[in-house]
Amino acid sequence: MRVLITGAAGFLGSHLCDRFIQEGHTVVAMDNLITGSTKNIEHLAGNEQFSFIKHDVSNYIFVPGKIDAVLHFASPASPIDYLRYPIQTLKVGALGTHNALGVALEKGARFLLASTSEIYGDPLVHPQKEDYPGNVDSIGPRGVYDEAKRFAEALTMAYYRTHRLQTRIARIFNTFGPRMRLHDGRVVPTFIRQALQGEPLTAYGDGRQTRSFCYVADLIEGIYRLLNSDFADPVNLGNPNEMTIVQFAEIINRLTDNPGGIVFEDKRIEGDPQIRQPDISRARNVLGWEPKVSLEEGLQITIEYYQKTGVNSTDTTA
Numbered sequence: 001m002r003v004l005i006t007g008a009a010g011f012l013g014s015h016l017c018d019r020f021i022q023e024g025h026t027v028v029a030m031d032n033l034i035t036g037s038t039k040n041i042e043h044l045a046g047n048e049q050f051s052f053i054k055h056d057v058s059n060y061i062f063v064p065g066k067i068d069a070v071l072h073f074a075s076p077a078s079p080i081d082y083l084r085y086p087i088q089t090l091k092v093g094a095l096g097t098h099n100a101l102g103v104a105l106e107k108g109a110r111f112l113l114a115s116t117s118e119i120y121g122d123p124l125v126h127p128q129k130e131d132y133p134g135n136v137d138s139i140g141p142r143g144v145y146d147e148a149k150r151f152a153e154a155l156t157m158a159y160y161r162t163h164r165l166q167t168r169i170a171r172i173f174n175t176f177g178p179r180m181r182l183h184d185g186r187v188v189p190t191f192i193r194q195a196l197q198g199e200p201l202t203a204y205g206d207g208r209q210t211r212s213f214c215y216v217a218d219l220i221e222g223i224y225r226l227l228n229s230d231f232a233d234p235v236n237l238g239n240p241n242e243m244t245i246v247q248f249a250e251i252i253n254r255l256t257d258n259p260g261g262i263v264f265e266d267k268r269i270e271g272d273p274q275i276r277q278p279d280i281s282r283a284r285n286v287l288g289w290e291p292k293v294s295l296e297e298g299l300q301i302t303i304e305y306y307q308k309t310g311v312n313s314t315d316t317t318a
């Protein structure tokens with residue numbers, strides 16, 4: 001296959017590039033580099049299965065030659081990033097998705113949308129199943145991301161129903177691993193950076209809100225299977241292993257021997273979901289998929305990555 005990956009220089013996009021190349025496919029990588037970094041894909045430079053086009057997919061996308069699959073992963077994805085780029089986030093979810101679907105239609109390619117657990121907002125149903133319509137505040141600060149992704153799902157289903165395009169929707173729950181930006185504000189890189197600097201970990205609010213963390217290799221396997229399936233309805237991909245932020249902080253402090261402890265800060269973004277856990281029965285049934293890497297195993301690899309790449313940079317955009 002020759003696949004187009006948007007957001008290819010980002011955390012998930014770059015791991016997808018690696019996977020498709022490893023499977024013998026050719027990758028056309030696209031990114032505007034506002035939150036992605038060429039550092040994530042520089043090891044692929046010179047590989048003849050790989051090419052990179054710097055482009056903002058919210059503008060018309062032109063790719064010469066055949067394309068067999070489009071994986072649309074372009075978007076700011078951490079709360080800090082989408083609060084910094086609210087309009088770009090709405091544009092890439094709406095216009096970017098429209099352009100990426102347009103490429104897929106024109107080329108007769110399959111299309112896979114990177115959607116999100118944020119579709120469910122601050123959920124009133126637990127764990128979250130795909131048929132739960134969610135509890136999103138459209139005008140809250142997180143609305144720019146949540147509504148962009150909800151619109152992207154609606155547009156994807158419209159292309160499926162109207163044009164019979166082969167579409168897939170992955171609802172991705174909190175995923176972590178090497179290449180998350182050190183200062184992207186998300187809890188995993190933030191806690192690891194603080195721990196490796198011997199500082200206290202900053203739990204926001206009372207730290208009793210929950211998340212369920214999936215290691216990146218498991219997530220990529222799920223995406224790969226979903227693309228190759230014939231299932232058009234949304235599929236949750238994530239690890240159901242749920243814990244509070246305080247419990248998560250304790251694990252990080254233990255794995256890094258950090259004596260810094262935990263401090264509580266009043267920095268929760270309005271609408272920060274109180275609970276989040278994927279129900280992955282659909283992924284199990286349809287894809288035969290479930291996560292295999294334990295939290296501690298995944299965290300060890302991620303901690304080693306940050307030890308190697310260094311945690312002392314204060315550049316919040318790098």
Ligand code: UDP
Pocket residue numbers: 078079174185186187188190191202203204205207209211245267268269272273
């Ligand atoms: N969080 C925290 N301390 C931090 C960063 C985040 O306690 O330094 C909390 C945040 O309030 C949220 C959870 O960790 O409840 C996960 O936040 P993240 O930004 O990683 O992703 P989200 O799941 O909210 O998109």
